[in-house]
Amino acid sequence: MPTSSAATLKLWDRPPHTAAKHSLLRAYLGAWFPIIAKYNRRVIYYDAFAGPGEYNNGDPRYPGSPMIALETLLDHDYFPKMGRTEFLFLFNEQDSACSDNLARLVAEAKQKHSPWPSNVKVGIENKTFIEVTGMMLDDLDERNARLAPTFAFVDPVGVKATPMSILARLTDYPKGELLVYFAHEAVTRFCGAGNIDQALTDLFGAGEYKGAALLQGAQRSQYVHDLYKRQLHEVCKFPYIQSFAMYDNRGKRLYDLFYCTRELIGLDRMKAAMWKVAPSGDFSFRDRLANQEIIFSQVIDTTPLRKHLLDHFAGQAVTIESVVDHVVAATPYASSHVKRATLAPMQKDGLISSPNQARKGFYSDGTIIVFPPGQP
Ligand SMILES: C[S@@+](CC[C@H](N)C(=O)[O-])C[C@H]1O[C@@H](n2cnc3c(N)ncnc32)[C@H](O)[C@@H]1O
Structure with missing residues (x-):
């Protein structure tokens, strides 16, 4: 991740597995925007760990997730037909040098797309995920109001910033969707160490992760994956969840992504996006079925x-x-x-x-x- 002080920002290069995550986001949002805009007059894309909006490599520089989301809407073939829906992009980034950079990129995008469409609003916050989400939901509660249909992309580093209780509150209504990063490698490594137990209890919303410490290798890995998925089902009450495990080119599992929804159509679109993101030699997305590993690829083995x-x-x-x-x-x-x-x-x-x-x-x-x- 970028390192920065108040005055400086050092951007990171984009690794292949992040490029894959971005392709997935782009492909899914390309399908989600027109579907959700058809029946809703207000929708929200919430990038809760937005980053600085760009990566150091690429010419021009590769965009980060918030810019990808914005561009996916503005460049969409159907965008001119979505004029009756208001799109609110809420970007949150705790690091002020990163959020300043993001604000600059959004300003540039506004110039590039001038006149800026009046139905597209962008808000940038510079707080922690817990603070921003809490404030937003407290405000809605006070007004007895409900969040508009929201796709929340929760893409932290590590295990400390995304308690299950906040995810549950954020997505507690029929049209809430979540794409959340799960630090699989760190969780399997630290589940028995005892030094970040409170963070892990918050992450899972339960202490059962400790059972993983009694297991080794693939069994431990499956245990923490299944427990996180079960908690998303039970605590956040998502009936439909698809997870994707990201592996690097040496076969090492880096992290998992969990996509959660209450609508079968959303699940289907996310899977279609997943199969479309062709693996390179540098990474693969995997899941399991019938005791077999499934590697998502454009050549589909059924x-x-x-x-x-x-x-x-x-x-x-x-x-x-x-x-x-x-x-x-x-x-x-x-x-x-x-x-x-x-x-x-x-x-x-x-x-x-x-x-x-x-x-x-x-x-x-x-x-x-x-x-x-x-x-x-
Ligand atoms: C993995 S990066 C985000 C990358 C971005 N989503 C993308 O795909 O381009 C995580 C970001 O979260 C920020 N961050 C770390 N802790 C945070 C917190 N508690 N709340 C909000 N942002 C945080 C970091 O400064 C970092 O820029």
Whole structure:
């Protein structure tokens, strides 16, 4: 991260895994803005750990997450059709040299996009995440008001600044979405050390992380991942969560991202974005299904999904809609992976059948899929 004093700012270079995170953000927001603007007259993008807005490398310099969010909206093909919705970009950055730099970049963007659209507002705060979020929510509570639909990007360094209780408060309404960084490597390393226990208890909203200290290697890793996910389900009450583990080119797990939503469509769009972000030789995003590791890539291997569907729907006849909803809700795959890439080859191989299909290999609404009984 950038190092700075009040007067100086030393920007960091953008590593490949950060570039991947930014591609994901860009791809998701490109889908989210038009969907959310269709039914809502006010939406918020909240970048809670905004950084300085740019990285040192690249020519011109690579943009940071707040500038990416702003540009994704302003350059969107549908932006001229979203004029009835007000977009509020709230950027928070604790370090004043970083927030000053960000303010300068926003001012430049305003000049570049002059005349600035009246439905796009940008606010920059220079406090801690806990302070800004608390103030914002206290103010709403006092006015008995509710936060407009918000996509919150919570991208801290380390484990100390993002208590589960604040995440729960921030997202406690139907249209709140969260993309949160989880310092997987640090948590697995320090869970048994005893020196940051309070921070870890706040991070998880529970003391159960201590159980991880009794485990080693992959088991410990899975334990902390699953516990964090369970807490996001239970404390923040998100029904749909997709996590992505970021690995470097030596196979080291760096961090996890958790995307949380209450809408299946959001989950589907995030997964589509995820599969679109092609891995380079420098990083990969991974998840697990049917005891197999899934590496997100543009070449989609649906073997684990086939296995999972045969197991999950064994002996049942279900509609195509139920299959698609299940895939989106409970697997790392997106709706676009179900018909042509998974069910059609399964049918060709004689693994599934349909009694009401107009044409073999095609699955229009209402098509029933029959799955064979499972292995006894
Ligand atoms: C990982 S960087 C953010 C990168 C940015 N989201 C991006 O993708 O371009 C984290 C930033 O959070 C800031 N920060 C650290 N602690 C904070 C806190 N408690 N509240 C708000 N910002 C904080 C740091 O100064 C740093 O700039």
